[in-house]
Amino acid sequence: MRRRDFVTGLLLAAAIKRADCQEHAKPYHMAMVAGNYPTAAMTETGPAQAFFQELRRLGYAEGPNLVIDRYSGEGQEERFDELAREVVRLKPDVIFAIAVPIALKLKAATATIPIVGLVADPLGTGLVSKLARPDSNFTGVTLDVDVEIWGKRLELLKEASPNLSKVGIVTPEFNYYGPEVQKACQLLGCSVLNSPPEGPLQETEYRRVIAAMVQNGADALIVDDSDANTAYRRVIVELAETYRLATMYPLRAFAESGGFMSYGVDVADILRHAAGQVDKVLKGTNPREIPIYQATKFELVINLKTANTLGLTIPPSLLARADEVIE
Numbered sequence: 001m002r003r004r005d006f007v008t009g010l011l012l013a014a015a016i017k018r019a020d021c022q023e024h025a026k027p028y029h030m031a032m033v034a035g036n037y038p039t040a041a042m043t044e045t046g047p048a049q050a051f052f053q054e055l056r057r058l059g060y061a062e063g064p065n066l067v068i069d070r071y072s073g074e075g076q077e078e079r080f081d082e083l084a085r086e087v088v089r090l091k092p093d094v095i096f097a098i099a100v101p102i103a104l105k106l107k108a109a110t111a112t113i114p115i116v117g118l119v120a121d122p123l124g125t126g127l128v129s130k131l132a133r134p135d136s137n138f139t140g141v142t143l144d145v146d147v148e149i150w151g152k153r154l155e156l157l158k159e160a161s162p163n164l165s166k167v168g169i170v171t172p173e174f175n176y177y178g179p180e181v182q183k184a185c186q187l188l189g190c191s192v193l194n195s196p197p198e199g200p201l202q203e204t205e206y207r208r209v210i211a212a213m214v215q216n217g218a219d220a221l222i223v224d225d226s227d228a229n230t231a232y233r234r235v236i237v238e239l240a241e242t243y244r245l246a247t248m249y250p251l252r253a254f255a256e257s258g259g260f261m262s263y264g265v266d267v268a269d270i271l272r273h274a275a276g277q278v279d280k281v282l283k284g285t286n287p288r289e290i291p292i293y294q295a296t297k298f299e300l301v302i303n304l305k306t307a308n309t310l311g312l313t314i315p316p317s318l319l320a321r322a323d324e325v326i327e
Helices: 002-025 049-057 077-089 100-109 149-160 174-188 203-215 227-231 233-242 252-256 267-282 304-310 316-321
Strands: 028-034 066-072 094-098 115-119 138-142 166-170 191-193 220-223 246-249 261-265 298-303 324-326
Touching: 028 077, 028 100, 049 267, 066 077, 077 100, 094 100, 094 267, 100 115, 100 138, 115 267, 138 267, 149 174, 149 220, 149 246, 149 261, 149 298, 149 316, 166 174, 166 203, 174 191, 203 233, 220 233, 227 233, 233 246, 233 252, 252 261, 252 298, 252 324, 261 267, 298 304, 298 316, 304 324
Parallel strands: 028 066, 028 094, 094 115, 115 138, 166 191, 166 220, 220 246, 246 261, 298 324
Antiparallel strands: 261 298
16 A cells, blocks of 8 residues: 555656646746837847846747737827736736836736836836835836936036037926926026927927927927837937937937937846846746835946037046947
């Protein structure tokens, strides 16, 4: 009897092991959902390249063991509720949400599917009540930093373009950033212009907003890191070049697209941390136990070719402080 029990136990253990292997052999399912970014940009060669590279380093390859469904609200916020419900109906193992508006809709649509977000101000927008220990199925990374960064950006812009006097701020959230920019401008002897959006921030609206600021005397621009601005960065860079505006951008991607200069967080670092959180979720960690990651690395990028086009000579002391100079 004891021998029979022993053999039965071995067979049972083998069956359990086979079941475990089959379970792990099943590809994980991740949904990537953006409010503005086109789905074509959510690839290994797009702006989120570092995210996919880190996933691959952690052992996930799209196709063999990871299925990715990509969605975009294309900036049409009236569609976000329906889009969130559609994603939740598919029951992915994890959702990677890009930007606050779509993350809020996804969180409202499910209390069980883990959501990892790339967002701004998760506390102020109500996505979480604590950064150190999120209280729901939502965790993620944030580009959010102290508003004092706006003063630093303006100082750098003024150093590169000493004659600027009126700075247009390109942002859908002027009430949030405006006071800090105005305060910094006052100290530097310049003033702030803003033309509030009259509709969804898409190409035609960007053209209207920037043209209105130029008409009111703007000789420089400062751009925030909102989802819409990042999605339409090539349009903004083109308009800044057309109107010959010295422009400070929030992220390296703008300078790489031909923008004058950028000062902001190291997005590749942020994206790698987001991929690490996805990995933890897929391995069974509850999002409540994964702290929201805040940016700690910052970088200054100067596009010297664009500076030359604008007729600006960058001081050697500023060039020496740049993390990268694009020539």
